[in-house]
Amino acid sequence: MNAPALPASAADYIAHIDLAFELMVVLDASGRIVRANAAAGDILGYSPVELAGRPVRELLHPDERAALDTLTADLLAGRPCHERELRWRRKDGATIYLSLSARWSARARLVYASARDVTTHRAARDELRRSRERMNDMLESIGDAFFAIDRDWRITYANRKAGAFIGVDVAPNVGRHLLEVAPALEGTAIVEHYRRALASGESGFFEAYWQPSATWVEVRCYPTPDGLSVYFHDVTAKRVALDAVRKSEQRFRNLFQEAGDSIVIADADLRIIAANGRACARFGYTEDEFIGMSVSDIDGHHAYTSGMLDSLRAGQTHLLRMAKRRKDGTSFPAEVHISRFEDGGQEYFQAIIRDLTEREEAERQLRASERRFREVIEMTPAGYVLASADGRVLDVNPALCALSGHTRTALLGRTLDELFVAFPWHGLAAHDADAPVQGVEAVLRHAQGGAVHVLFNGSVRRDPCGNVESVTGLMSDITDRKQAERRLQQLATHDTLTGLPNRALLQERVQRMLDECPHGRAVAVMFLDLDRFKEVNDSFGHELGDALLCEVAARLRKVMRPGDVIARLGGDEFVVAAECAGAQDAEVIAAKLLDALALPVLVGGQEVTAGGSIGISMFPHDAGTRELLFQTADTAMYGAKRAGRNRYRFFEPAMTLAAQARMALEMALRPALARAEFELHYQPRIDLRTMNVVGIEALIRWNSADLGRVSPGEFIAIAEETGLILPIGRWVLNEACRQTRGLIDRHGRTIRVSVNVSARQLAQPGFVDEVRAALADTGLPADCLEVELTESALIEDIPRTAAMLDELRALGVKLAVDDFGTGYSGLAYLRRFHIDVLKLDRSFVLQADGRISAFDFIKAFVDMAHALKLSVVAEGVETAEVLDFLRAADCDEVQGYLMARPMPLEALEAWLVAATEG
Ligand code: C2E
Ligand code: MG
Ligand code: MG
Numbered sequence: 001m002n003a004p005a006l007p008a009s010a011a012d013y014i015a016h017i018d019l020a021f022e023l024m025v026v027l028d029a030s031g032r033i034v035r036a037n038a039a040a041g042d043i044l045g046y047s048p049v050e051l052a053g054r055p056v057r058e059l060l061h062p063d064e065r066a067a068l069d070t071l072t073a074d075l076l077a078g079r080p081c082h083e084r085e086l087r088w089r090r091k092d093g094a095t096i097y098l099s100l101s102a103r104w105s106a107r108a109r110l111v112y113a114s115a116r117d118v119t120t121h122r123a124a125r126d127e128l129r130r131s132r133e134r135m136n137d138m139l140e141s142i143g144d145a146f147f148a149i150d151r152d153w154r155i156t157y158a159n160r161k162a163g164a165f166i167g168v169d170v171a172p173n174v175g176r177h178l179l180e181v182a183p184a185l186e187g188t189a190i191v192e193h194y195r196r197a198l199a200s201g202e203s204g205f206f207e208a209y210w211q212p213s214a215t216w217v218e219v220r221c222y223p224t225p226d227g228l229s230v231y232f233h234d235v236t237a238k239r240v241a242l243d244a245v246r247k248s249e250q251r252f253r254n255l256f257q258e259a260g261d262s263i264v265i266a267d268a269d270l271r272i273i274a275a276n277g278r279a280c281a282r283f284g285y286t287e288d289e290f291i292g293m294s295v296s297d298i299d300g301h302h303a304y305t306s307g308m309l310d311s312l313r314a315g316q317t318h319l320l321r322m323a324k325r326r327k328d329g330t331s332f333p334a335e336v337h338i339s340r341f342e343d344g345g346q347e348y349f350q351a352i353i354r355d356l357t358e359r360e361e362a363e364r365q366l367r368a369s370e371r372r373f374r375e376v377i378e379m380t381p382a383g384y385v386l387a388s389a390d391g392r393v394l395d396v397n398p399a400l401c402a403l404s405g406h407t408r409t410a411l412l413g414r415t416l417d418e419l420f421v422a423f424p425w426h427g428l429a430a431h432d433a434d435a436p437v438q439g440v441e442a443v444l445r446h447a448q449g450g451a452v453h454v455l456f457n458g459s460v461r462r463d464p465c466g467n468v469e470s471v472t473g474l475m476s477d478i479t480d481r482k483q484a485e486r487r488l489q490q491l492a493t494h495d496t497l498t499g500l501p502n503r504a505l506l507q508e509r510v511q512r513m514l515d516e517c518p519h520g521r522a523v524a525v526m527f528l529d530l531d532r533f534k535e536v537n538d539s540f541g542h543e544l545g546d547a548l549l550c551e552v553a554a555r556l557r558k559v560m561r562p563g564d565v566i567a568r569l570g571g572d573e574f575v576v577a578a579e580c581a582g583a584q585d586a587e588v589i590a591a592k593l594l595d596a597l598a599l600p601v602l603v604g605g606q607e608v609t610a611g612g613s614i615g616i617s618m619f620p621h622d623a624g625t626r627e628l629l630f631q632t633a634d635t636a637m638y639g640a641k642r643a644g645r646n647r648y649r650f651f652e653p654a655m656t657l658a659a660q661a662r663m664a665l666e667m668a669l670r671p672a673l674a675r676a677e678f679e680l681h682y683q684p685r686i687d688l689r690t691m692n693v694v695g696i697e698a699l700i701r702w703n704s705a706d707l708g709r710v711s712p713g714e715f716i717a718i719a720e721e722t723g724l725i726l727p728i729g730r731w732v733l734n735e736a737c738r739q740t741r742g743l744i745d746r747h748g749r750t751i752r753v754s755v756n757v758s759a760r761q762l763a764q765p766g767f768v769d770e771v772r773a774a775l776a777d778t779g780l781p782a783d784c785l786e787v788e789l790t791e792s793a794l795i796e797d798i799p800r801t802a803a804m805l806d807e808l809r810a811l812g813v814k815l816a817v818d819d820f821g822t823g824y825s826g827l828a829y830l831r832r833f834h835i836d837v838l839k840l841d842r843s844f845v846l847q848a849d850g851r852i853s854a855f856d857f858i859k860a861f862v863d864m865a866h867a868l869k870l871s872v873v874a875e876g877v878e879t880a881e882v883l884d885f886l887r888a889a890d891c892d893e894v895q896g897y898l899m900a901r902p903m904p905l906e907a908l909e910a911w912l913v914a915a916t917e918g
Contacts, residue, residue, distance in 0.1 A: 045091035061087035145232035284327035405447030498553035506567035524586035531611035533572035614648035759793035782812030842876025
């Protein structure tokens with residue numbers, strides 16, 4: 001094909017395009033190649049001739065045709081193309097990239113185009129891009145923060161981690177000044193390091209603390225020709241771990257340094273590599289001096305024998321007691337604990353050294369104190385015992401051996417329960433602390449079988465858990481004190497004479513009996529009063545009276561059973577109490593008691609029958625309380641006595657009435673004298689031979705305003721018991737003397753008055769003076785007064801009474817014994833007194849009534865009295881027979897209703913006149 005003809009203007013262009021290295025072509029308006037230079041042929045693989053006339057479109061890569069169309073349109077519109085990269089297809093089919101520049105010449109109606117082959121350049125460019133992408137990926141994936149700055153501190157690159165580290169998104173900030181992007185870096189050591197690395201051109205590593213993210217970082221700076229590359233590596237976790245190790249090491253070091261014992265560590269050659277503070281202080285070396293010393297330098301001898309080293313290597317440890325040497329050459333006793341350990345493949349020996357100086361001193365002192373304690377324990381008079389927790393005796397002292405009568409060997413190993421009757425465990429157990437038990441009374445068993453009372457002080461030693469470890473006891477002998485206490489107790493609760501319980505103990509025992517009395521059973525309380533005790537006492541004296549009481553006590557004991565109560569209330573009053581089924585049982589007991597008392601007792605060589613009256617009260621039948629029981633039994637006893645003695649009576653409510661009546665009588669009697677309720681009646685006494693009146697007996701009469709007429713038999717006894725008899729008796733004496741004096745004066749004849757005097761009156765010291773005064777006051781001649789005394793009044797206190805009677809006799813007063821025959825009726829004792837008259841009691845006379853044998857008795861009696869110069873008066877003569885009998889028996893005088901009843905003074909005066917006249 002032929003190339004189109006070129007306009008002349010294009011000829012110049014063409015003339016030199018052949019010389020160009022670039023591709024140069026000229027195209028017509030339809031895009032056909034008008035002309036192509038040699039380079040175009042080289043680049044596209046065609047010869048220039050092959051190219052001429054070809055549409056350029058055929059040379060282009062099919063994918064670029066659309067682009068060519070737009071480009072052509074642009075060119076034709078006058079818009080030139082500049083360096084446009086398009087793919088072309090070489091003749092051999094290879095694709096090449098050409099960078100195209102073209103221009104449309106409207107005048108020539110041609111397109112001038114040139115192009116460079118950029119295929120190689122483009123490949124290099126793609127490779128660079130890919131390598132950059134790989135680099136980025138790598139920098140992002142390294143896990144560390146990485147950034148680079150130029151010499152002007154502008155960020156040239158930063159990975160995401162770096163952004164996170166600085167706290168900003170770095171990518172958009174590339175090109176900005178580092179300190180502008182991360183102002184927190186300003187002034188930090190980090191920045192200082194960058195500066196140094198930049199200046200010196202040397203890379204550097206350092207660790208720094210990054211405040212904003214609270215992390216430790218390892219920073220690596222690499223200077224580059226452009227500036228600086230920086231890596232941040234987070235080492236916080238590592239540092240924390242290291243820190244922990246460091247701290248634990250420090251702790252260990254502290255422990256090592258501050259340990260209470262000396263610690264020395266030596267290496268395999270037994271050279272000391274470490275010694276703690278205590279070791280330095282103990283041995284006198286500084287730590288530096290210790291290092292390198294041989295362990296044998298501080299040992300008295302070489303402790304680390306090969307045998308020991310072998311066993312240490314076998315894993316054993318050693319505990320030795322040995323002397324250790326100080327720097328100054330002195331040594332001290334020590335306990336050494338040696339062990340071996342390995343570290344980093346090396347073996348080490350560790351010795352923990354405990355200074356025993358103080359402990360040995362303490363032990364020595366303890367031994368000394370124990371010795372002293374031993375000495376004290378051996379010498380103390382108090383018994384000492386040490387026992388184990390289960391009560392086995394571990395130690396005793398000589399005093400305890402003496403107390404118990406056992407040898408030391410016999411005591412060791414015994415139990416406290418064997419040693420004591422009742423070991424006061426309770427006292428010790430009550431003290432849960434270690435507080436001692438003080439002053440507990442305990443009883444030791446003596447080897448010979450007796451009991452030794454001791455005052456026990458004890459303490460228990462406990463372990464920290466509170467379990468008893470041992471028991472210690474000290475005790476002193478209180479047998480004497482106990483005996484004294486028992487004696488006192490006995491005295492306080494027992495009657496000294498008979499040894500029987502006294503009232504206090506009786507009350508206690510009976511109360512217990514009542515409290516414990518089973519339902520359906522009864523308790524009998526018996527009050528027992530001896531009928532003849534007073535007489536025995538009076539006639540034989542107290543000593544024999546006491547003997548009688550003791551004998552009675554013994555007999556009561558024999559009758560009663562062990563569980564019963566026997567007590568003495570005082571005088572001749574006894575009480576017995578017994579639990580029983582009922583009244584029948586009580587009757588049996590009472591009968592036995594009376595039988596026992598009925599047996600004669602030999603007192604002072606004389607046989608006496610004590611006899612007794614028993615009052616019985618039954619619980620709960622008669623009384624529900626102890627007080628009432630006693631009261632009612634007492635009342636019953638009076639009942640028994642009144643009923644005629646030597647018998648028992650059960651309590652009856654009526655007895656209380658009698659007692660109440662008695663009480664009423666006493667209340668009325670008290671003011672009777674002041675109210676002038678008394679008067680005297682007189683009963684004449686007649687000479688049996690002449691039948692003349694020789695005397696009168698003054699007999700008291702009481703006209704009570706409250707009770708009416710009360711006979712002396714009813715109230716004299718009460719007056720005596722209450723002591724009222726003293727003022728009453730004084731009144732009687734004066735009244736009798738006064739009235740008799742009047743009588744004598746009025747009738748002009750001598751008459752003797754007999755005045756009854758009770759034992760109580762006679763017993764008062766001023767009685768003789770009273771008589772003297774009465775005689776003096778009334779002017780009655782002393783021989784006109786006769787004093788009547790009962791036997792019992794006489795024998796109360798024989799020497800004193802005898803003296804008093806002598807005094808009365810000295811005054812001229814006559815003495816008579818009244819109611820003879822009701823008491824002892826012994827004549828022998830009468831010799832002791834200077835008595836004038838014996839008045840035979842009515843009962844004494846009556847028992848002889850009409851019986852021959854009795855007559856002989858009376859006759860003999862009267863004879864005996866006459867022999868003693870006593871005149872005999874018979875009382876209570878009511879019949880002529882008795883009168884005859886008495887006359888036959890040679891009786892001296894008589895007194896009785898047969899002759900005259902007791903009568904008031906006026907009646908007596910009238911009677912006297914009548915009698916004298918008749
Ligand atoms: P006594 O001294 O033995 O007095 C005699 C008692 O016998 C009197 O009783 C009298 O009345 C009573 N009596 C006299 N003749 C007969 C008789 O034929 N048959 C009977 N059955 N009895 C007769 P009375 O006055 O009741 O006195 C009783 C007792 O009281 C006295 O006994 C005397 O012991 C005492 N007594 C009386 N007056 C006093 C007094 O002033 N002082 C003291 N201490 N005792 C007195
Ligand atoms: Mg009389
Ligand atoms: Mg009489």
